[in-house]
Amino acid sequence: MDWFSAEGFELARQVLQRGIAAVYLIAFLSAAAQFPALLGERGLLPVPRYLSRSGARGPTIFRRRYSDRLLLAAAWTGAAVAALLVAGLPQAGPPWLPMAAFLLLWGLYMSIVNVGQTFYSFGWETLLLEAGFMAAFLGSNEGAPPYPVLLLFIWLAFRLEFGAGMIKMRGGRCWRDFTALYYHHETQPMPGPASWFFHHLPKPLHRLEVLGNHIAQLVVPFLLFAPQPVGSIAAGIIIVTQLWLVLSGNFAWLNWLTIVMAFAAVSDSAVQAVVPGLGSPAPAYAPTPAWFTVVVLAASALLLVLSYWPARNLVSRHQLMNSSFNRWHLGNAYGAFGSITRQRFEIIVEGSLDGTAWREYEFKGKPGDPARMPRQFAPYHLRLDWLMWFLALGVPGENWFVPFLRKLLEADRPTLRLLRTDPFDGAAPRYVRARIFHYRYSTWAEKRQTGLWWIRRPAGVLVQPLTLAEAGRRRAWLGGWS
Template identity: 90%
Template sequence: MDWFNAEGFELARQVLQRGIAAIYLIAFLSAAAQFPALLGEHGLLPVPKYLGWSGARGPTLFRRHYSDRLLLAVAWTGAAVSALLVAGLPQAGPSWLPMLAFLLLWGLYMSIVNVGQTFYAFGWETLLLEAGFMAAFLGSHQVAPPYPILLLFIWLAFRLEFGAGMIKMRGDRCWRDLTALYYHHETQPMPGPASWFFHHLPKPLHRLEVLGNHITQLVVPFLLFAPQPVASVAAAVVIATQLWLVISGNFAWLNWLTIIIAFAAVSDRAVQAVLPGLGDFTPEYGPTPAWFTVVVLAVSALLLVLSYWPARNLLSRHQLMNSSFNRWHLGNAYGAFGSITRQRYEIIVEGSLDGVDWREYEFKGKPGDPARMPRQFAPYHLRLDWLMWFLALGSRGENWFIPFLRKLLEADRPTLRLLRVDPFDGEAPKYVRARIFHYRYSTWAEKRATGQWWIRRPAGVLVQPLTLARGSQRRAWLGDWS
């Protein structure tokens, strides 16, 4: 069945299966490390209370009972299965084995996402779920990759890129006048080590970057469906653009997962033409079992039907960004940075033993100490740091931020482990407060003179000093400042 078996795309399947599994491994390790402190029984947004108030919005193993022990069992099971898939062990067996492995990852991670509340409300969570579900039907080494699933991965890559392009064109004017990168590297959620240098590139080059981005996201995605080798070239352009984003910022696993998905359009022959020393990737396939063909066609039909909603969203004037249209997180809408902020504000959290001498808590990823070079954390996802960025934009965060401050007053060890620096070395402060600072990158001259990556100035107070005695008795939130 030449129309079904995609011989000559073995490397694409290997990259998809092992790459998606690697991202799942990172996601489950992240959950094991961060979920209990953020959402556990004694977390900032405890899952038991969430389930008691409103219930989960989709399937989850935690619907009837949540405990930190069960969460860790789910996370470590997912990490172990992911590691096996990265090593390629299930893929060496019959096709039902990697199918069950990926469906298990999908179910376990969906259980986490569906109770993760605001800490898991990111587009790359649904992207990972959708990609993991589709990867279950790529088969094993015993059969040729199924062409319908590869096409669905290409359709996913199209939605990712074209959706992001359209949200920009329909959004902030700076994308249309090509000035978005005058601001983006400085105001993005979590700058990386190279972001300062990217920001200081000449403005004409920034305009060319934006123009190139529009071409990559609005024109190139259509070429992913073209005959080979055009489709492979289009995928290479997407991959190169995503690597540029990897270098210039920290967007968790979004860029890496997009690179992996784009490989669905890359043929073995195209890779061999560029790297002739790699040899032949295609093993000796056996006949495709009838049951596998039926399952793949049924799943492809299901995903095709579910594609109606994201396809309609792409054409809508009121395009949704990073939205799921069903409780299973399949057939989602994607897109990012429809608007660009021009000024950067940061929330600086401080504690004091006496109310006079204030010391600053430092986060792992978000800007704090102006002299500290931004670090690279992606594809790992620092969830608390990301929500601190949204909080600095003016989002309402009382439901988790005031509990966070109370945890600092209690010197709660799981919470402190989410931070880079505890200025009190485990001792509980008597007071905590949250101040607002305006941040901008230093100029070349300022950097040479001071060694600082950032120049900051006070811009207000978000939360007045709290103590454990008074913190629970009064409302300390001051609201918007911008």
């Protein structure tokens, strides 16, 4: 391996290119399915109104004109290109072909994120954009993977993991006294099928989990830069810890994308040492074209310069979490769960035909029916369900939640398709309301006796009973806790 060509990292390149493309495929399919109802011409936060009031904050193909048809064209184009990259077809050609494909994905998805408002304000959106831009410079199967780009991916994985570790140490005390997982599995945004069981693990094991998390995020990331096989071992530790998180919750594509990026530090020889016979013999690469070397070095220099701001953020006493420092979403700050909530509250939305008998709307992912086992949706991202979790935490959301209630009063079909069940089978209720409930996991004894996964009790009213006429005349009153 010379200073530019990483000849022993072909598997790393294949995992990076195909894995990032697979996440883009999911992201574009999610946009096609959810964006029109959430942000389309008749959505909860219509993009045309947003553009007319404040304008997009970054590059987007929708700056001059938005339409649902154009959005779907962009989403399905992105999904098709991403599928080709997953299959490895552009990579079989010259290096400019996968470069063009990944830059197209980056541009299309950035266009969506930059008009996505609160529904696209998650840290893994910028992570996907940054990873997609970098993947454009991994080259094709003709030549060896560029070593500078693999180093940049390792640097990205380091920023993601170390940033998450530092935000925890600077955040809630429960991370420092090793009690965070007494609460996390119960209060996380969208529990998965195994989360109930994780929550009921012995508390000494929870404390051991927190210690393991601190080691994996504060110590191991430095070892990613170490010579082989230490770099591969460090990547393996990160991959295992991320798979643990995949099992214990639903965090969209955050964990899967972290796993993919960790592979940048995994050498072919390390993989073959663990799994003999895996992988093919080292390919015979063609010489790297001079133009490609120049482009890769220019892109690497740009990303290195943009790294100044997230690097400074890592050592700042006022560390930012999930922030972009430029309009192109390159060189971002990451981190999650700097603080842990100790109680879980849920907003339960109900409708009624007469104002007396109330029926509950069920969401796809967030807790509702206490007898329903939590489902696994990640890496797919249920955006409405996630914002419902933030709303229950007290994050202001009337700008989208009141329009959501109005859509229910209209029995709007695109909105109803975002839900798991419509208790009125397509008919319009006369009233809707939103109540606050306290949720906790059932104990082992309660689970055996009742079959319930959750125990809930009323905790207040968020929106009093509301009719369509009232919703049209004024903003709904958002009440508080009782």
